[in-house]
Amino acid sequence: MSDPDSDSVIDALTRAATVHFSHRQDDSPMWGSGFFVAPGWVLTCAHVLAPHLKGDPAMTFRLCGSEVNDGEPLDARLASWLLDGEPRAEQRVPVEQDLALVRLVDEGVEHESVWLTDRTDYPGGRGIVQGYRPEDDPVRQVRRAVRWKAGARINGFDDDYGMRFRPEAEFPKGGSGSPVLDAHSGAVVGILKSRRSGRDGGMAIAATALRRFGPAYQTLMAAHDRWHGQSPKVTGHNWIERQHQLPGAGVHTSGDQWSPRDRREALALLSGVHPPAAIRPVVELAKKARGGVAAPPGQLLPRIWRDGHGLLYEAGQPVAAIAALHYLQLVVEYERSRGGDPVALADWVARRLQDVPRIVHTVVTQATLPPGLVHQRTADGQDRIVVRYPRPGDGSAVVIVELEPVCDARPARFYWRIRVDDGQDVNEPLHEEQTGDGVPPEQIVQRLRGxxxxxxASVDSPGAPAPLEVALPVDHFDTAVHRWQLTEMARLHHPAYVGVRRMVVLRDLARRGKPDAVWQRRWEGTLTAEVLTGARTPPQRQVPRPRHFEEMPASTVPVLCRPAGSGVGRRAIGMALQAGHGIALWHTDGHPDLSCTEFCEEMQQGAAQLLAQSAGAIELPDRLRRIRDDISGSRNSRHWAEGVAMLYDDPSRPLPADDSGPVDSP
Known part of the structure; x- marks a missing residue:
């Protein structure tokens, strides 16, 4: 079914970004459709790829579009999908898992990309869907992919991510993965999932389901917004200029109104700001920008700064410029409070304020953070800026030490290697000792110093020492790495203990290689939790059981007042790891055999306070480092955190798999 009322230019731009997939062999039948969302990134349904990549998700396949690369096919690979576990034959994929991201092998290919909505609420009404379908070619006697287009009306919703079409919409076989365009706003709001068997109508996946990709969502949308921010602004042959002419753009005849051009500039600049540490800052800043009024109910929680801008709509129309500029200025203040300096965003807000009434100028320039997001100050009035732990793609480096026990060595001895994760990838070992008898535990520090x-020296930034991660087996989790003295004679202003000067965390060496779905799912929930809490592990007067850890919410961190390398603590931490926990705290210095002491209560209370004060998991390692700094200054050997170790095991930065197998002592 065609739609004569659709915008011809936006239709053409959508068509130019749409592709189909197939095996690399010539004349192989198409699998389904997809579309470019950022340079080199293609979005489709997971069920389009799963039957063909089953058993080999790393397989290279073919991607082709009539207006991409002059119609010539391109090689592509699966980057990520939301499927929980390995795909099974004839498996019906749930809506919330049916998305996949594909990457071009050749990243230098130029192509169109769709404009993805930033709105958090569901659109309704008229939509345009176009993609590819298979058709018999009688001349070549093969099935070829041909373009198709249909109008559809969104008239219902299923749970958080499903969008239903009215029955009169006709979707062909092969259309899964096609973009669903909202004709009202000129933005892609969904991905076609399925047609109804033997009947008209079907279902799409809301674009908001992309948020389930976790950190990859931030990377993807930053690339999307940067690309559109650099697109032509005068010719009219781009998404934003055409959106100006659509009803969803709102009225934008004066400077105190927010236009699609403003939105494009704002989102492109927000893509260059460090991502928020948690959901709460985005919610709170958007709420304050809306005059203290929360966004309408029923909307999904925002994950990134872009999503906060998407909360600034009323009944599908952009709010006035005062709310949007206020929000952007609050993001500037939030980033500055964390030691950042978003100069480009701040300068653009200042220039844009020249076009607004004085009352708007006053509100924005006097913007202050909500009380709950204001950083604490020390007794001398200095800001306590909490450094967020590095995340993939943010350009920050992490130093990783892997300690591998030599097989059957008694007493224990270790092989070791040092790597650097530079924010893009984990590099090959820079130093290692993988032969011989290994190193006894008491000599490890001395061997690693140089x-x-x-x-x-090669990765530390001025005033920002790189974090240290030490990966070792669970049986050795009581190695008090934070007490390592890497300098025999430290300068007075450089503490000798590594855990005082830089963030130090432990990782599970057994988690090398591809992360499992349980670990990834819990980590994503922990990372986005607004408030973290601690759970006494195991509960008092109980033995640890797997269900204790499986039933914990993602916002809950196991806290052990006993060692984790043996006895009850070893069983507890093992169950926590099996249940997917990526963060845990434990006391490395021993525990009475029979029952807890007053110190155990003090530790539980201290850990609870540490978790409550952190604006998300990403702040925990530096907050613990600051406590260690305080302990070092006060020389308080009885402090609850003096012997505490932290597991901080991020599945989005997995340790490289060890393909060498067990290492035997000669």
């Missing part, structure tokens, strides 16, 4: 000093 190599670590060299590596830290």
């Amino acid at each position: 190599p670590l000093e060299e590596v830290f």
Whole structure:
């Protein structure tokens, strides 16, 4: 079914971004459709790819579009999908799992990309869907992919991510993965999932389901917004200029109104700001920008700054410029409070304020953070800026030490290697010792001093020492790494203990290689939790059981007042890891055999306070480092955190798989 009322230019731009997939062999039948959302990134349904990539998700396949690369096919690979576990034959994929991201092998290919909505609420009404379908070619006697287009009306919703079409819509076989365009706003709001068997109508996946990709969502949308921010602004042959002419753009005849051009500039600049540490800052800043009024109910929680801008709509129309500029200025203040300096965003807001009434100028320039987001100050009035832990793609480096026990060595001895995760990938070992008898535990620090000093000198930034991650087996989790003295004679202003100067966390060496779905799912929930809490592990007068850890909410962190390398603590931490926990706290210095002491209560209370004060998991390692700094200054050997270790195991930065197998002592 065609739609004569659709915008011809936006239709053409959508068509130019749409592709189909197939095996690399010539004349192989198409699998389904997809579309470009950012340079080199294609979005489709997971069920389009799953039957063909089953058993080999890394397989290279073919991607082709009539207006991409002059119609010539391109090689592509699966980057990520939301499927929970390995796909099964004839498996019906749930809506919330039916998305996949594909990457071009050749990243230098130029192509169109759709404009993805930033709105958090569901659109309704008229939509345009176009993609590819298979058709018999009688001349070549093969099935070829041909373009198709249909109008559809969104008239219902299923749970958080499903959008239903009215029955008169006709969708062909092969259309799954096609973009669903909202004709009202000129933005892609969904991905066609399925047609109804033997009948008209079907279902689409809301674009908001992209948020389930976790950190990859931030990376993808930043690339999307940067690309559109650099697109032509005068010719009219781009998404934003055409959106100006559609009803969803609102009225934008004066400077105190917010236009699609403003939105494009704002989102492109927000893509260059460090992502928020948690959901709460986005919610709170958007709420304050809306005059203290929360967004309408029923909307999904925002994950990134872009999503906060998407909360600034009323009945599908953009709010006035005062709310949007106020929100952007609050983001500037939030980033500055964390030691950042978003100059480009701040300068653009200042220039845009020249076009607004004085009352708007006053509200924006006097913007202050909500009380709950204001950083604490020390007794001397200095800001306590909490450094967020590095995340993939943010350009920050992490130094990783892997300690591998030599098989059957008694007493224990270790092989070791040092790597750097530069924010893009984990590099090959810079230093290692993988032969011979290994190193006894008491000599590890001495053996690592020289190599670590060299590596830290190459990656530390002024005033920002790189974090240290030590990956070792669970049986050795009581190694008090934070007490390592990497300098025999430290300068007075450089503490000798590594855990005082830089963030130090532990990782599970057994989690090398591809992360499992349980670990990834819990980590994503922990990372986005607004408030973190601690759970006494195991509960008092109980033995640890797997269900204790499986039933914990993602916002809950196991806290052990006993060692994790043996006995009850070893069983507890093992169950926590099996249940997917990526963060845990434990006391490395021993525990009475029979029952807890007053110190155990003090530790539980201290850990609870540490978790409650953190604006998300990403702040925890530096907040613990600051406590260690305080302990070092006060020389309080009885402090609850003096012997505390932290597991901080991020599945989005997995340790490289060990393909060498067990290492035997000669």
